Amino acid sequence: MPYQYPDATASRRITELDIERRALWAGLICSIFGLAAGLIFFAGERPALFGRWSVGLVSAICGATAAASSSAYAFRFILRHREPWLRRIPTWRQLITAIGLILVHAASSVMIILVLFHLFQQAFLGLRLDVLAGGLAVSAVTGLTAYLCLVATARTSAETLSVVLGIFMAAGVLISMLLAEDQGWWRSMFSFLGTSQAGHGSFWTFNLTLIISGLVLAAFTEFLTRDLVLLSRTYRCRPALRRYRLARRLRPRPRIVRWCLVVVATAIVGIGMVPVNVSTQVHSGFVQMASVAMIILLAGTAVLLPGYPAVFHMMSMAAVAAVWAAFILWHDWSYYNLTGFELSVVAIMFSWISVFIRTTAAMTRDGEERNQARLAEESQLPAKS
Template sequence: MNGGMMSTVTQRIRQVLRQVRGPATSDAVFEATALIVGAAFLLVGFLGALPVFWGRELSISGTGSIGMFAAYGGAIAAALAFALGRLAVRVPEPDPTRARDGFAVPGDRLRWYDLAAIAFAHAAIAYLGWLGIAQLLEQSFVDAPVFAFPGAILVAVAFALTGYVAFLSAVALTPTVLSLVLAVFLVVGAFAAMLASSDVHWWRDNLSALGMSSNSASVAFNVTLIIAGIMVTTISRYATAGLPVDDPVDRRGRTIVRGGLILMGIFLACVGIFPVDEFFGLHNTVATGMVVVFAVVVVGLPWFVRSIPRVFVGLGWTYVLVIVLLGAFFAVGYYNLTAVELIAAVLIFSWIIVFLRTAGTMGGHAPRADALTAPDAVVR
């Protein structure tokens, strides 16, 4: 009886996985597969944590704690689940007339380095997120011990939830999802660097002080900027893929906007590659260059993309004016450089996210390669 039930379950799992690999993939099948992936990580997490925790009283956070175990394992689970999700939507023989990866037009797709950066962002969010949750729980349950069995269950649930979310993020990767991942990654990475900084008064200098080689948070801060820069270059292709290219003027304008966004991503990555204490001139050049490129793209947007909504143009110009005003406040000593950099960063990245959504409404969307061939198709 048990053997027959196991055989039935195994056949069902194989059937679901085969259906995911096919072109007629539905959201229900993705959801079912995500649950299977989550269940697998739940089992792996429990079986891996229980022998390690057995016979010990564990702390919630800190070295050797369940929080640390969940953070490291969650990062691995996020990366693996993301890779599984991308394999699930991979089309062996893609149709050149269909759009892929949420692009507005066919013929473009995410490259391996794009996916590697996005996978790393998922892993970093999981790692830093579980560390933060553990620290919060540690402060809520002061000196509370955690025994082996419940600790293993908690770790297993963390693995399962991480794998489930990362898998669904991978199979439903769209410009909106990617912009959300970028925003969360930047916030989590920046706050992690601030909390881990060996200089508690880093803010008296500037934001780049977090990336100085003498600061214990330099690796976290600089890697965050590098990965975020790669993701911005990916977003630039997403954001401009659906812009109108009906005549040479529109095509040239789209090329300028795309090139500007890519250049911003490169400059952002270079800010992390060249710490301010080791490459002062180069660091300041790329940091300033990113702001200048942003201003050029925003101010020239109504000429580069003539069909862009004027409301969005006004929003961008307002952002530029605010950044200029902040620069003036810094010049007269009213604001310090950290405040200017933080507000400017928030404005720039929020503009990119809104531009991504605005540009997506301007072009026609080709059918997705992983969409159902018929609206009433049913997975049996």
């Protein structure tokens, strides 16, 4: 059954001012919650900025709670009204999308808060706060986190979600590298960071980053598919290609693109849930599944995404060639080890995905502008008598 997305006018319009107003209320309520939590946790204590039951730890806990709550509220009562097509997809897909958005904002908040307070502790060595100062610090961090996460969730699009995904994955992997107890982890493989031998901090950070990233990629796929469906409705074969029968039969294939990305998202979740030391075969199977799906996307853009600029298809072919060259450098020439090959492939894939998203967003905006211009012209035409 084809995808069906209703027009935005089918639901009550939520303005930008509504988002800001609700975000301010969320920030105020969560700041009060953070103040109460800080006063309770720090009663009779002089907490440090970072460490066990420090201002940073309590702020991270309260910030994660505020981020999850505000993101859930924004998805349920704002985003689903701003993007009415979300209400038409199956409930289980709505749930996966919501879970991905909630988890990525909560996890990002925890990482940012802990890193910032760790840096502050290094800058103000030996500083301890009293109960009031500690409570106010937690209150400020919690309120700001709630405000930012509600705004970010309410204004989610394929383009913004791709940026969130890229930053979150890079930050999570970098932190897991820094937390690795074995400093020579890179001599083995990239997946070593997700094993218990790398240390508990690296193990949990790396695997949770992959699991949450897979869920976010699944949520991102919904928004990207919606843009591709809109493009497929307005697709017209280029005049220069109409003389070719094969070109006239080509149409954008949002469903195939979606399933390829869903397979990649599922594989990323599987890689995080089954570390290489638990089952090498299952872990490798998920890696191969993601690789095959991405190769299909890269090699099939001319068939799956007709109408895109020729330079985009050339870049897709160049990405396939770059992956093959990276494999030759590792397997045949031993230029670098397996970790170098894995990092090269990840960099190539995410670079292509970033270009794909930005190109799709640009084409969607251009299509919307053309539709608005056409409607404006039609409204100015004199009515027939």
